[in-house]
Protein backbone atom coordinates (compact mmCIF):
# COMPACT_ATOMS: atom_id res chain seq x y z
CA UNK A 1 0.00 0.00 0.00
CA UNK A 2 1.16 3.48 -0.84
CA UNK A 3 -0.02 6.28 1.43
CA UNK A 4 0.09 9.76 -0.02
CA UNK A 5 -0.80 12.84 2.01
CA UNK A 6 -2.55 15.57 0.03
CA UNK A 7 -2.77 19.04 1.50
CA UNK A 8 -2.89 22.72 0.68
CA UNK A 9 -4.41 25.93 2.01
CA UNK A 10 -8.16 26.40 1.95
CA UNK A 11 -9.38 26.93 -1.61
CA UNK A 12 -6.11 25.87 -3.25
CA UNK A 13 -7.79 23.03 -5.13
CA UNK A 14 -7.25 19.84 -3.13
CA UNK A 15 -10.69 18.58 -4.06
CA UNK A 16 -9.94 19.08 -7.76
CA UNK A 17 -6.73 17.04 -7.41
CA UNK A 18 -8.36 14.39 -5.20
CA UNK A 19 -11.20 13.91 -7.70
CA UNK A 20 -8.73 13.27 -10.52
CA UNK A 21 -6.76 10.81 -8.38
CA UNK A 22 -9.94 8.88 -7.60
CA UNK A 23 -10.75 8.72 -11.31
CA UNK A 24 -7.29 7.28 -11.89
CA UNK A 25 -7.92 4.58 -9.26
CA UNK A 26 -6.85 5.97 -5.89
CA UNK A 27 -8.71 5.20 -2.67
CA UNK A 28 -9.55 8.52 -1.06
CA UNK A 29 -9.81 9.20 2.66
CA UNK A 30 -11.03 12.78 3.00
CA UNK A 31 -10.58 14.42 6.41
CA UNK A 32 -13.27 17.05 5.67
CA UNK A 33 -15.81 14.28 4.95
CA UNK A 34 -14.84 12.43 8.14
CA UNK A 35 -15.07 15.70 10.07
CA UNK A 36 -18.71 15.90 8.98
CA UNK A 37 -19.41 12.26 9.84
CA UNK A 38 -18.21 12.58 13.43
CA UNK A 39 -20.61 15.47 14.13
CA UNK A 40 -23.67 13.91 12.48
CA UNK A 41 -27.02 14.38 14.29
CA UNK A 42 -27.13 12.25 17.43
CA UNK A 43 -23.33 11.83 17.62
CA UNK A 44 -21.26 12.33 20.76
CA UNK A 45 -19.11 14.76 18.82
CA UNK A 46 -22.05 17.02 18.11
CA UNK A 47 -23.20 16.87 21.76
CA UNK A 48 -19.73 18.02 22.87
CA UNK A 49 -19.78 20.89 20.37
CA UNK A 50 -23.17 22.02 21.73
CA UNK A 51 -21.79 21.91 25.31
CA UNK A 52 -18.81 24.02 24.25
CA UNK A 53 -20.41 26.49 21.82
CA UNK A 54 -24.09 26.63 22.80
CA UNK A 55 -27.25 25.19 21.27
CA UNK A 56 -27.57 28.00 18.74
CA UNK A 57 -25.08 26.02 16.60
CA UNK A 58 -27.94 23.58 15.89
CA UNK A 59 -30.44 23.91 13.05
CA UNK A 60 -34.12 23.18 13.82
CA UNK A 61 -33.69 19.61 12.50
CA UNK A 62 -30.93 18.94 15.06
CA UNK A 63 -28.05 19.03 12.59
CA UNK A 64 -25.02 21.31 12.85
CA UNK A 65 -25.36 24.85 11.54
CA UNK A 66 -21.90 24.99 10.01
CA UNK A 67 -21.69 28.70 9.16
CA UNK A 68 -22.78 29.60 12.71
CA UNK A 69 -20.14 27.34 14.25
CA UNK A 70 -17.50 28.67 11.81
CA UNK A 71 -18.36 32.23 12.91
CA UNK A 72 -17.84 31.33 16.57
CA UNK A 73 -14.88 28.98 16.16
CA UNK A 74 -12.56 30.93 13.89
CA UNK A 75 -12.68 34.24 15.82
CA UNK A 76 -10.01 33.40 18.41
CA UNK A 77 -7.22 30.84 18.71
CA UNK A 78 -8.80 29.66 21.93
CA UNK A 79 -12.19 28.92 20.35
CA UNK A 80 -10.50 27.15 17.45
CA UNK A 81 -8.50 25.14 19.98
CA UNK A 82 -11.75 23.98 21.60
CA UNK A 83 -13.17 23.00 18.19
CA UNK A 84 -9.99 21.09 17.30
CA UNK A 85 -9.84 19.29 20.65
CA UNK A 86 -13.36 17.95 20.11
CA UNK A 87 -13.09 17.06 16.44
CA UNK A 88 -9.47 16.07 15.71
CA UNK A 89 -9.11 12.98 17.93
CA UNK A 90 -12.35 11.62 16.48
CA UNK A 91 -11.21 12.34 12.92
CA UNK A 92 -7.90 10.60 13.73
CA UNK A 93 -9.58 7.44 15.03
CA UNK A 94 -11.98 7.13 12.11
CA UNK A 95 -9.13 7.76 9.65
CA UNK A 96 -7.10 4.93 11.21
CA UNK A 97 -10.04 2.54 10.73
CA UNK A 98 -10.37 3.46 7.04
CA UNK A 99 -6.63 3.14 6.41
CA UNK A 100 -6.66 -0.26 8.11
CA UNK A 101 -9.48 -1.41 5.83
CA UNK A 102 -7.74 -0.45 2.55
CA UNK A 103 -6.41 -3.22 0.28
CA UNK A 104 -2.71 -4.13 0.32
CA UNK A 105 -2.21 -2.89 -3.23
CA UNK A 106 -4.17 0.36 -2.77
CA UNK A 107 -2.84 3.78 -3.60
CA UNK A 108 -4.37 5.56 -0.65
CA UNK A 109 -4.69 9.32 -0.84
CA UNK A 110 -5.44 11.13 2.40
CA UNK A 111 -6.83 14.61 1.81
CA UNK A 112 -5.89 16.44 5.01
CA UNK A 113 -6.25 20.23 5.06
CA UNK A 114 -4.33 20.46 8.35
CA UNK A 115 -1.55 17.96 7.55
CA UNK A 116 1.22 20.52 8.09
CA UNK A 117 -0.39 22.07 11.18
CA UNK A 118 -0.64 18.58 12.70
CA UNK A 119 3.00 17.62 11.81
CA UNK A 120 1.76 14.52 10.01
CA UNK A 121 4.03 14.58 6.94
CA UNK A 122 6.54 11.89 8.02
CA UNK A 123 3.75 9.31 8.29
CA UNK A 124 3.27 9.31 4.50
CA UNK A 125 5.35 7.79 1.73
CA UNK A 126 4.83 11.00 -0.18
CA UNK A 127 3.28 14.39 0.48
CA UNK A 128 1.75 16.45 -2.30
CA UNK A 129 0.86 20.09 -1.73
CA UNK A 130 -1.66 21.90 -3.93
CA UNK A 131 -0.79 25.55 -4.25
CA UNK A 132 -2.50 28.76 -5.30
CA UNK A 133 -1.66 32.27 -4.08
CA UNK A 134 -3.62 33.73 -1.19
CA UNK A 135 -5.46 36.40 -3.22
CA UNK A 136 -6.55 33.84 -5.78
CA UNK A 137 -7.75 31.47 -3.06
CA UNK A 138 -9.74 34.27 -1.42
CA UNK A 139 -11.30 35.11 -4.76
CA UNK A 140 -12.31 31.48 -5.37
CA UNK A 141 -13.76 31.06 -1.87
CA UNK A 142 -15.76 34.27 -1.96
CA UNK A 143 -16.83 34.32 -5.62
CA UNK A 144 -17.19 30.63 -6.42
CA UNK A 145 -18.15 29.20 -3.06
CA UNK A 146 -19.98 32.16 -1.58
CA UNK A 147 -17.96 32.14 1.64
CA UNK A 148 -17.96 35.38 3.67
CA UNK A 149 -14.61 37.09 3.12
CA UNK A 150 -14.01 37.47 6.87
CA UNK A 151 -14.45 33.70 7.36
CA UNK A 152 -12.12 32.88 4.46
CA UNK A 153 -9.47 35.27 5.84
CA UNK A 154 -9.82 33.92 9.39
CA UNK A 155 -9.25 30.34 8.18
CA UNK A 156 -6.24 31.33 6.06
CA UNK A 157 -4.74 33.01 9.15
CA UNK A 158 -5.37 29.87 11.18
CA UNK A 159 -3.48 27.68 8.69
CA UNK A 160 0.17 26.99 7.85
CA UNK A 161 2.19 29.38 5.69
CA UNK A 162 3.40 28.65 2.17
CA UNK A 163 6.97 28.19 3.45
CA UNK A 164 5.86 25.63 6.01
CA UNK A 165 4.05 23.70 3.29
CA UNK A 166 7.09 23.84 1.00
CA UNK A 167 9.19 22.19 3.68
CA UNK A 168 7.11 19.01 3.64
CA UNK A 169 6.22 18.93 -0.08
CA UNK A 170 7.71 16.04 -2.02
CA UNK A 171 5.45 17.14 -4.85
CA UNK A 172 4.36 20.74 -5.43
CA UNK A 173 1.18 20.96 -7.51
CA UNK A 174 0.72 24.44 -8.84
CA UNK A 175 -2.96 25.24 -9.35
CA UNK A 176 -2.73 28.94 -10.11
CA UNK A 177 -3.65 28.42 -13.76
CA UNK A 178 -6.56 26.63 -15.39
CA UNK A 179 -7.73 23.45 -13.61
CA UNK A 180 -6.78 21.43 -16.74
CA UNK A 181 -3.11 22.17 -16.12
CA UNK A 182 -3.01 20.66 -12.63
CA UNK A 183 -5.09 17.70 -13.79
CA UNK A 184 -2.49 16.93 -16.46
CA UNK A 185 0.30 17.12 -13.86
CA UNK A 186 -1.65 14.76 -11.61
CA UNK A 187 -2.00 12.22 -14.42
CA UNK A 188 1.75 12.23 -14.99
CA UNK A 189 2.38 11.94 -11.25
CA UNK A 190 0.08 8.93 -11.12
CA UNK A 191 1.69 7.09 -14.02
CA UNK A 192 5.31 7.96 -13.48
CA UNK A 193 5.55 7.96 -9.70
CA UNK A 194 2.55 6.70 -7.71
CA UNK A 195 1.85 3.48 -9.62
CA UNK A 196 5.49 2.29 -9.71
CA UNK A 197 6.10 3.48 -6.14
CA UNK A 198 3.19 1.36 -4.82
CA UNK A 199 4.37 -1.63 -6.81
CA UNK A 200 7.93 -1.25 -5.53
CA UNK A 201 6.75 -1.15 -1.91
CA UNK A 202 4.67 -4.29 -2.38
CA UNK A 203 7.39 -6.19 -4.24
CA UNK A 204 10.18 -4.84 -2.01
CA UNK A 205 12.07 -3.33 -4.91
CA UNK A 206 14.56 -0.50 -4.51
CA UNK A 207 14.97 1.98 -7.36
CA UNK A 208 18.25 2.66 -9.15
CA UNK A 209 19.66 6.03 -10.07
CA UNK A 210 21.19 6.72 -13.46
CA UNK A 211 24.93 6.52 -12.77
CA UNK A 212 25.48 9.98 -14.18
CA UNK A 213 27.58 12.52 -12.35
CA UNK A 214 25.85 15.89 -12.15
CA UNK A 215 26.30 19.21 -10.36
CA UNK A 216 25.23 19.50 -6.72
CA UNK A 217 21.52 20.27 -6.30
CA UNK A 218 20.34 22.57 -3.49
CA UNK A 219 17.13 20.51 -3.23
CA UNK A 220 19.13 17.47 -2.01
CA UNK A 221 19.37 18.92 1.50
CA UNK A 222 15.61 19.48 1.85
CA UNK A 223 14.81 16.12 0.30
CA UNK A 224 17.19 14.41 2.70
CA UNK A 225 15.54 16.21 5.64
CA UNK A 226 12.20 14.79 4.63
CA UNK A 227 13.63 11.28 4.34
CA UNK A 228 15.34 11.63 7.73
CA UNK A 229 11.97 12.59 9.29
CA UNK A 230 10.30 9.51 7.72
CA UNK A 231 13.13 7.24 8.80
CA UNK A 232 13.02 8.64 12.34
CA UNK A 233 9.33 7.79 12.59
CA UNK A 234 9.84 4.30 11.13
CA UNK A 235 12.89 3.51 13.30
CA UNK A 236 11.55 4.91 16.58
CA UNK A 237 13.79 4.04 19.53
CA UNK A 238 15.99 1.69 17.47
CA UNK A 239 17.90 4.59 15.90
CA UNK A 240 20.62 6.36 17.85
CA UNK A 241 20.83 9.06 15.18
CA UNK A 242 20.01 9.54 11.49
CA UNK A 243 22.18 11.59 9.15
CA UNK A 244 22.39 12.76 5.59
CA UNK A 245 25.82 11.56 4.47
CA UNK A 246 27.69 10.92 1.22
CA UNK A 247 28.40 13.28 -1.64
CA UNK A 248 24.91 14.79 -1.77
CA UNK A 249 25.49 16.08 1.78
CA UNK A 250 28.53 18.11 0.73
CA UNK A 251 27.65 21.48 -0.84
CA UNK A 252 29.14 21.98 -4.28
CA UNK A 253 30.24 18.37 -4.79
CA UNK A 254 29.22 16.73 -8.09
CA UNK A 255 27.31 13.55 -7.44
CA UNK A 256 25.05 10.87 -8.82
CA UNK A 257 21.43 11.80 -7.97
CA UNK A 258 21.21 9.25 -5.14
CA UNK A 259 20.81 10.41 -1.55
CA UNK A 260 22.75 8.60 1.16
CA UNK A 261 21.27 8.37 4.62
CA UNK A 262 22.82 6.67 7.59
CA UNK A 263 20.81 5.22 10.44
CA UNK A 264 23.06 4.63 13.44
CA UNK A 265 21.89 1.64 15.47
CA UNK A 266 23.22 0.27 18.78
CA UNK A 267 23.89 -3.18 17.28
CA UNK A 268 23.11 -5.36 14.26
CA UNK A 269 20.15 -6.94 16.05
CA UNK A 270 18.51 -3.49 16.10
CA UNK A 271 19.23 -3.16 12.37
CA UNK A 272 17.50 -6.48 11.74
CA UNK A 273 14.53 -5.51 13.91
CA UNK A 274 14.07 -2.56 11.55
CA UNK A 275 13.76 -4.66 8.41
CA UNK A 276 9.94 -4.75 8.21
CA UNK A 277 9.27 -1.23 9.54
CA UNK A 278 11.63 0.16 6.89
CA UNK A 279 10.07 -1.91 4.10
CA UNK A 280 6.61 -0.63 5.12
CA UNK A 281 7.91 2.94 5.17
CA UNK A 282 9.08 2.59 1.55
CA UNK A 283 12.70 1.54 2.12
CA UNK A 284 13.15 -2.07 0.96
CA UNK A 285 16.22 -4.07 1.98
CA UNK A 286 18.99 -4.53 -0.56
CA UNK A 287 21.01 -7.72 -0.21
CA UNK A 288 24.65 -6.84 0.27
CA UNK A 289 27.45 -8.23 -1.78
CA UNK A 290 30.75 -8.37 -0.03
CA UNK A 291 32.55 -6.00 -2.40
CA UNK A 292 29.93 -3.30 -1.74
CA UNK A 293 31.29 -2.86 1.74
CA UNK A 294 34.37 -0.61 1.91
CA UNK A 295 37.29 -1.96 3.88
CA UNK A 296 40.38 0.22 4.16
CA UNK A 297 43.69 -1.53 3.64
CA UNK A 298 45.10 -0.04 6.83
CA UNK A 299 43.72 1.36 10.01
CA UNK A 300 44.36 2.58 13.49
CA UNK A 301 42.79 -0.27 15.38
CA UNK A 302 41.13 -3.32 13.94
CA UNK A 303 39.47 -1.70 10.94
CA UNK A 304 40.78 -4.39 8.62
CA UNK A 305 38.54 -6.91 10.35
CA UNK A 306 35.62 -7.40 7.91
CA UNK A 307 33.25 -8.07 10.85
CA UNK A 308 33.31 -4.44 11.98
CA UNK A 309 32.27 -3.32 8.49
CA UNK A 310 29.03 -5.30 8.61
CA UNK A 311 25.98 -3.22 7.90
CA UNK A 312 22.46 -3.51 6.52
CA UNK A 313 21.51 -1.66 3.37
CA UNK A 314 18.06 -0.45 2.31
CA UNK A 315 17.04 1.53 -0.77
CA UNK A 316 14.14 3.76 -1.72
CA UNK A 317 11.00 2.45 -3.44
CA UNK A 318 10.20 5.93 -4.77
CA UNK A 319 11.08 6.29 -8.45
CA UNK A 320 11.06 10.05 -7.94
CA UNK A 321 13.70 10.03 -5.21
CA UNK A 322 16.40 7.35 -5.29
CA UNK A 323 18.16 6.88 -1.97
CA UNK A 324 20.33 4.42 -0.06
CA UNK A 325 19.86 3.90 3.65
CA UNK A 326 22.81 2.30 5.45
CA UNK A 327 22.21 0.91 8.93
CA UNK A 328 25.53 0.98 10.77
CA UNK A 329 26.52 0.22 14.33
CA UNK A 330 27.36 3.10 16.64
CA UNK A 331 31.12 3.50 17.01
CA UNK A 332 32.11 0.98 14.32
CA UNK A 333 34.54 2.37 11.74
CA UNK A 334 32.09 2.51 8.83
CA UNK A 335 29.60 4.52 10.90
CA UNK A 336 32.29 6.92 12.09
CA UNK A 337 33.97 7.26 8.71
CA UNK A 338 30.77 8.12 6.93
CA UNK A 339 30.22 11.11 9.26
CA UNK A 340 33.87 12.09 9.28
CA UNK A 341 34.29 11.98 5.51
CA UNK A 342 31.28 14.24 5.08
CA UNK A 343 32.47 16.74 7.67
CA UNK A 344 36.05 16.76 6.39
CA UNK A 345 34.84 17.43 2.83
CA UNK A 346 32.48 20.14 4.08
CA UNK A 347 35.45 21.80 5.74
CA UNK A 348 38.12 21.34 3.02
CA UNK A 349 37.41 22.86 -0.40
CA UNK A 350 40.67 21.47 -1.87
CA UNK A 351 39.72 17.95 -0.90
CA UNK A 352 36.33 18.45 -2.55
CA UNK A 353 38.01 19.57 -5.78
CA UNK A 354 40.35 16.58 -5.68
CA UNK A 355 37.45 14.21 -5.12
CA UNK A 356 35.43 15.76 -7.96
CA UNK A 357 38.30 15.06 -10.32
CA UNK A 358 38.65 11.48 -9.12
CA UNK A 359 34.92 10.98 -9.65
CA UNK A 360 34.99 12.48 -13.13
CA UNK A 361 37.88 10.25 -14.16
CA UNK A 362 36.05 7.23 -12.71
CA UNK A 363 32.90 8.19 -14.63
CA UNK A 364 34.93 8.44 -17.85
CA UNK A 365 36.35 4.94 -17.36
CA UNK A 366 32.91 3.56 -16.55
CA UNK A 367 31.34 5.23 -19.61
CA UNK A 368 33.14 2.73 -21.88
CA UNK A 369 31.33 -0.20 -20.25
CA UNK A 370 28.07 -1.19 -21.91
CA UNK A 371 26.93 -3.47 -19.07
CA UNK A 372 25.48 -1.29 -16.24
CA UNK A 373 26.60 -3.64 -13.45
CA UNK A 374 30.10 -3.78 -14.85
CA UNK A 375 30.08 0.02 -15.28
CA UNK A 376 29.09 0.47 -11.63
CA UNK A 377 31.90 -1.79 -10.53
CA UNK A 378 34.48 -0.01 -12.75
CA UNK A 379 33.30 3.31 -11.27
CA UNK A 380 33.61 1.98 -7.71
CA UNK A 381 37.03 0.45 -8.28
CA UNK A 382 38.41 3.57 -9.95
CA UNK A 383 37.49 5.59 -6.84
CA UNK A 384 38.74 3.00 -4.33
CA UNK A 385 42.40 4.11 -4.02
CA UNK A 386 41.39 7.72 -3.27
CA UNK A 387 38.84 6.49 -0.76
CA UNK A 388 41.37 4.29 0.93
CA UNK A 389 43.64 7.30 1.54
CA UNK A 390 40.67 9.49 2.45
CA UNK A 391 39.97 7.18 5.36
CA UNK A 392 43.32 8.10 6.89
CA UNK A 393 43.11 11.77 5.93
CA UNK A 394 39.68 12.25 7.46
CA UNK A 395 40.88 10.76 10.73
CA UNK A 396 43.98 12.98 10.65
CA UNK A 397 41.73 15.99 10.07
CA UNK A 398 39.53 14.97 13.00
CA UNK A 399 42.57 14.65 15.26
CA UNK A 400 44.10 17.94 14.13
CA UNK A 401 40.85 19.86 14.61
CA UNK A 402 39.86 18.09 17.81
CA UNK A 403 36.63 17.03 16.22
CA UNK A 404 34.63 14.27 17.85
CA UNK A 405 31.60 12.53 16.43
Ligand SMILES: CC(C)(COP(=O)(O)OP(=O)(O)OC[C@H]1O[C@@H](n2cnc3c(N)ncnc32)[C@H](O)[C@@H]1O)[C@@H](O)C(=O)NCCC(=O)NCCS
Pocket residue numbers: 009010011031032035066067069070073080083084087088091112113114155158159
Ligand atom coordinates in the same frame (compact mmCIF):
# COMPACT_ATOMS: atom_id res chain seq x y z
C1 LIG B 1 -16.23 24.76 11.62
C2 LIG B 1 -16.86 23.91 10.56
C3 LIG B 1 -18.15 23.28 11.07
C4 LIG B 1 -17.18 24.80 9.34
O1 LIG B 1 -17.72 24.00 8.32
P1 LIG B 1 -17.64 24.38 6.74
O2 LIG B 1 -18.66 23.52 6.04
O3 LIG B 1 -17.74 25.86 6.59
O4 LIG B 1 -16.18 24.00 6.30
P2 LIG B 1 -15.52 22.55 5.96
O5 LIG B 1 -15.65 21.63 7.11
O6 LIG B 1 -16.01 22.08 4.65
O7 LIG B 1 -13.98 22.93 5.87
C5 LIG B 1 -13.50 23.69 4.78
C6 LIG B 1 -12.08 24.08 5.02
O8 LIG B 1 -11.95 24.96 6.15
C7 LIG B 1 -10.69 24.79 6.71
N1 LIG B 1 -10.83 24.41 8.15
C8 LIG B 1 -11.81 23.65 8.72
N2 LIG B 1 -11.57 23.48 10.02
C9 LIG B 1 -10.44 24.13 10.30
C10 LIG B 1 -9.68 24.32 11.48
N3 LIG B 1 -10.08 23.79 12.64
N4 LIG B 1 -8.55 25.06 11.39
C11 LIG B 1 -8.14 25.61 10.22
N5 LIG B 1 -8.83 25.46 9.07
C12 LIG B 1 -9.96 24.73 9.11
C13 LIG B 1 -10.00 23.66 5.93
O9 LIG B 1 -9.22 24.20 4.91
C14 LIG B 1 -11.18 22.92 5.32
O10 LIG B 1 -10.82 22.21 4.16
C15 LIG B 1 -15.91 22.76 10.11
O11 LIG B 1 -14.86 23.29 9.35
C16 LIG B 1 -15.31 21.93 11.25
O12 LIG B 1 -16.00 21.12 11.85
N6 LIG B 1 -13.99 22.08 11.50
C17 LIG B 1 -13.31 21.32 12.51
C18 LIG B 1 -12.78 20.05 11.94
C19 LIG B 1 -11.54 20.29 11.13
O13 LIG B 1 -10.50 20.71 11.64
N7 LIG B 1 -11.61 20.00 9.82
C20 LIG B 1 -10.49 20.16 8.94
C21 LIG B 1 -9.80 18.90 8.62
S1 LIG B 1 -9.73 17.66 9.87
Ligand SMILES: Nc1ncnc2c1ncn2[C@@H]1O[C@H](COP(=O)(O)OP(=O)(O)OP(=O)(O)O)[C@@H](O)[C@H]1O
Pocket residue numbers: 008009010011012013014015016017032113140141144145175176177178179180
Ligand atom coordinates in the same frame (compact mmCIF):
# COMPACT_ATOMS: atom_id res chain seq x y z
N1 LIG C 1 -7.37 26.20 -11.25
C1 LIG C 1 -8.52 26.73 -10.82
N2 LIG C 1 -8.99 27.88 -11.34
C2 LIG C 1 -10.15 28.43 -10.92
N3 LIG C 1 -10.93 27.89 -9.97
C3 LIG C 1 -10.51 26.75 -9.39
C4 LIG C 1 -9.29 26.10 -9.79
N4 LIG C 1 -9.13 24.98 -9.05
C5 LIG C 1 -10.19 24.93 -8.21
N5 LIG C 1 -11.03 25.99 -8.43
C6 LIG C 1 -12.27 26.33 -7.69
O1 LIG C 1 -11.86 26.93 -6.46
C7 LIG C 1 -12.68 26.50 -5.39
C8 LIG C 1 -11.83 25.80 -4.34
O2 LIG C 1 -11.31 24.60 -4.89
P1 LIG C 1 -11.40 23.22 -4.09
O3 LIG C 1 -12.77 23.03 -3.53
O4 LIG C 1 -10.82 22.14 -4.94
O5 LIG C 1 -10.37 23.63 -2.92
P2 LIG C 1 -9.92 22.83 -1.66
O6 LIG C 1 -8.47 23.03 -1.56
O7 LIG C 1 -10.44 21.45 -1.72
O8 LIG C 1 -10.65 23.65 -0.56
P3 LIG C 1 -11.00 23.22 0.95
O9 LIG C 1 -9.79 23.53 1.71
O10 LIG C 1 -12.14 24.10 1.27
O11 LIG C 1 -11.37 21.79 0.94
C9 LIG C 1 -13.74 25.60 -5.98
O12 LIG C 1 -14.89 26.34 -6.20
C10 LIG C 1 -13.11 25.11 -7.28
O13 LIG C 1 -14.06 24.79 -8.26
